[in-house]
Amino acid sequence: MVYYSMLVFALSQGLLYAPMALGVFITFRILKTPDLTVDGSFVFGMTACAAVTIAGHPVLALFVGAAAGALAGFFTALLQTRLEVEPILSGILVAAGLYTVNYTVLGGQSNLYLQYDTVNAAGSPVKEASPTVYKSFSALFSGVDSPFLDGNAQVLLLTLVIVVLLTAALGVFFFTRPGMAIRATGDNEEMVRASSINADLARTAGVMLANSLVALSGALLCQQQRYADLNCGSSMLVMGLASVIIGQVLFGDRGIVGGLISAVGGSLVYRVVIQAAYKVNMPSYTVKLLSTLIVVCALAVPLIKRKLASTGKGAAA
Amino acid sequence: MNKLISVILSAMILTTTLTACGGSPKTPTGSANGGEKDAYKISIVQPMSHTSLDQIRDTIVAELGNSGENIVIDTKNANGDSTALSTILENCKAEGVDLVIPIATSTAQSAKAVFDGTGTPIVFAAVSDPAAAGLTGEDCQNITGVSNNIPAAEIVKLIFNFQPDCQKIGFLYTSSEANSVSTIAAAKAYCDQEHIAYEEVSIANLSELQTAAETLISRGVDALYTGNDNTIASAMATYTDAAYAAGIPVYCGADSMVADGGFATIGVNYVQLGRQAAAMALKIVEGTAPDDLPYETLSDYAKFVNLQAAGRFGASFPESAYEGYDVLVEADGTSHFGK
Numbered sequence: 001m002v003y004y005s006m007l008v009f010a011l012s013q014g015l016l017y018a019p020m021a022l023g024v025f026i027t028f029r030i031l032k033t034p035d036l037t038v039d040g041s042f043v044f045g046m047t048a049c050a051a052v053t054i055a056g057h058p059v060l061a062l063f064v065g066a067a068a069g070a071l072a073g074f075f076t077a078l079l080q081t082r083l084e085v086e087p088i089l090s091g092i093l094v095a096a097g098l099y100t101v102n103y104t105v106l107g108g109q110s111n112l113y114l115q116y117d118t119v120n121a122a123g124s125p126v127k128e129a130s131p132t133v134y135k136s137f138s139a140l141f142s143g144v145d146s147p148f149l150d151g152n153a154q155v156l157l158l159t160l161v162i163v164v165l166l167t168a169a170l171g172v173f174f175f176t177r178p179g180m181a182i183r184a185t186g187d188n189e190e191m192v193r194a195s196s197i198n199a200d201l202a203r204t205a206g207v208m209l210a211n212s213l214v215a216l217s218g219a220l221l222c223q224q225q226r227y228a229d230l231n232c233g234s235s236m237l238v239m240g241l242a243s244v245i246i247g248q249v250l251f252g253d254r255g256i257v258g259g260l261i262s263a264v265g266g267s268l269v270y271r272v273v274i275q276a277a278y279k280v281n282m283p284s285y286t287v288k289l290l291s292t293l294i295v296v297c298a299l300a301v302p303l304i305k306r307k308l309a310s311t312g313k314g315a316a317a
Numbered sequence: 318m319n320k321l322i323s324v325i326l327s328a329m330i331l332t333t334t335l336t337a338c339g340g341s342p343k344t345p346t347g348s349a350n351g352g353e354k355d356a357y358k359i360s361i362v363q364p365m366s367h368t369s370l371d372q373i374r375d376t377i378v379a380e381l382g383n384s385g386e387n388i389v390i391d392t393k394n395a396n397g398d399s400t401a402l403s404t405i406l407e408n409c410k411a412e413g414v415d416l417v418i419p420i421a422t423s424t425a426q427s428a429k430a431v432f433d434g435t436g437t438p439i440v441f442a443a444v445s446d447p448a449a450a451g452l453t454g455e456d457c458q459n460i461t462g463v464s465n466n467i468p469a470a471e472i473v474k475l476i477f478n479f480q481p482d483c484q485k486i487g488f489l490y491t492s493s494e495a496n497s498v499s500t501i502a503a504a505k506a507y508c509d510q511e512h513i514a515y516e517e518v519s520i521a522n523l524s525e526l527q528t529a530a531e532t533l534i535s536r537g538v539d540a541l542y543t544g545n546d547n548t549i550a551s552a553m554a555t556y557t558d559a560a561y562a563a564g565i566p567v568y569c570g571a572d573s574m575v576a577d578g579g580f581a582t583i584g585v586n587y588v589q590l591g592r593q594a595a596a597m598a599l600k601i602v603e604g605t606a607p608d609d610l611p612y613e614t615l616s617d618y619a620k621f622v623n624l625q626a627a628g629r630f631g632a633s634f635p636e637s638a639y640e641g642y643d644v645l646v647e648a649d650g651t652s653h654f655g656k
Contacts, residue, residue, distance in 0.1 A: 234397070
């Protein structure tokens with residue numbers, strides 16, 4: 001039972017970060033340009049979501065969070081296409097600038113809890129927790145008293161529904177004309193420019209889509225943990241890349257839909273491994289090195305597989 | 318296909334091995350403390366390592382260890398990875414911890430979310446503004462703790478104690494640290510009210526520290542103040558080198574920062590904070606409901622000076638200014654910190 005609740009928690013966290021992995025997959029694998037806006041747009045989604053949630057619109061807040069990410073992506077793409085700034089540098093610049101934006105959205109502080117000022121029955125001012133989508137969803141289970149359907153399992157269920165819908169929608173989108181244009185731009189920008197497709201537009205759409213997914217992840221996390229914090233974006237890109245690469249290693253290269261699903265799978269596996277690493281009774285400062293080693297191993301696997309394949313052929317011949 | 322299977326298998330083996338080594342050394346930890354099964358389990362979770370946070374943790378561990386109660390203490394550290402906080406706390410919950418002590422604001426907020434509905438008592442340590450952090454509402458029956466808020470008037474008094482003719486104060490802080498920001502915001506409000514001139518510069522990360530300090534100095538401040546700021550506390554040498562070269566004293570919000578080169582502090586005594594948090598935890602261990610324990614502020618502020626630092630910026634303050642201050646670092650560099 002202990003392991004059940006830990007596993008459910010790790011999977012629910014994996015799903016919360018899955019849209020971020022999908023976003024990183026789009027820039028890293030489809031557009032084939034690493035996008036470092038992620039660390040900033042994740043927090044932008046979180047802060048925009050927090051502000052709207054506190055205003056009393058939890059569902060709208062998720063959309064606003066995603067839109068905030070799209071806006072961040074728009075500026076990154078603008079730097080890339082109009083000012084011809086290196087993609088890596090554009091992302092770093094926008095992420096750095098977003099720090100100020102996020103700080104302002106939080107009202108000049110670094111941490112914002114999802115609560116609002118109101119008066120209680122006795123007429124004295126109190127702080128009341130703002131409603132979130134996860135709270136409303138949990139209310140549906142108020143009559144259910146099963147150890148298998150605890151708070152973590154409820155978070156898991158709702159996030160699973162969102163992530164499945166999202167992955168399916170993306171899977172369909174990348175076979176429509178605009179989706180194909182984004183894929184073609186990533187595959188061969190020269191060819192795309194030579195044909196009648198507007199490559200800059202396709203690239204902009206791709207980066208905006210990716211960052212809106214990243215920001216949605218931040219928005220979901222904000223409502224689940226019920227606070228927004230400026231520090232929450234650190235090492236997000238590394239986590240996203242780790243998820244995409246682990247997914248690819250475990251599930252192989254299987255086209256666009258397979259790629260999307262394996263990014264989600266990679267996010268789940270990554271959180272389970274990290275949870276296990278913290279469970280181990282070793283000093284917690286070693287986990288950083290361990291998580292780096294996991295990513296390096298995942299990165300090395302494709303090469304090792306190729307080497308093994310070639311030596312195998314050599315031995316057979 | 319064989320390779321795919323082998324990769325999945327090796328990943329599974331890795332995970333199982335990790336989990337397995339997690340299980341075995343745990344049992345001796347439990348039996349070492351009396352061998353009784355019903356030892357009270359307390360987890361202390363901190364977001365990162367640095368002198369002040371480590372001091373709180375060490376004090377709590379020592380105080381709980383000396384209490385004579387049958388307590389098993391487990392300390393965890395997220396090492397600056399904010400996504401790890403809830404993972405660590407979930408592990409604590411899964412292991413059936415009886416009480417959790419989160420250190421710093423976001424750790425306490427994560428603890429509230431993770432332990433929601435379990436009834437496990439949470440005793441936070443070092444949260445500047447528990448109400449703004451959402452730790453005092455009606456859904457916080459199981460949450461109490463110790464705030465590290467410092468009254469703004471005390472900070473300004475500290476500066477004018479040494480420099481009665483100070484014209485302008487410079488505030489330097491990390492904008493992502495809730496604790497530091499709220500201390501400076503309160504100090505600024507107090508200065509506005511008392512018509513004291515000030516300049517402020519915030520940094521986003523450590524690489525900006527030196528430039529920020531020099532910017533303030535170039536604006537003609539007579540004194541620099543930094544609150545209990547975890548980021549700046551980790552680079553006091555950079556900060557004080559820039560300030561002392563210009564002959565400007567650095568006042569700060571923590572004794573550890575004075576031990577690392579700051580001039581004087583009225584601030585959080587982290588040992589005192591740890592003691593108060595440990596005392597609250599012990600009351601809960603003995604059966605008091607957390608709901609009956611409102612959160613506390615510090616009962617005793619720490620006042621320390623660093624005489625070596627005073628020499629570095631060429632201080633010529635009268636003897637009387639030093640009354641009531643403990644010497645943390647002697648003029649020859651002998652440190653009494655942590656003794």
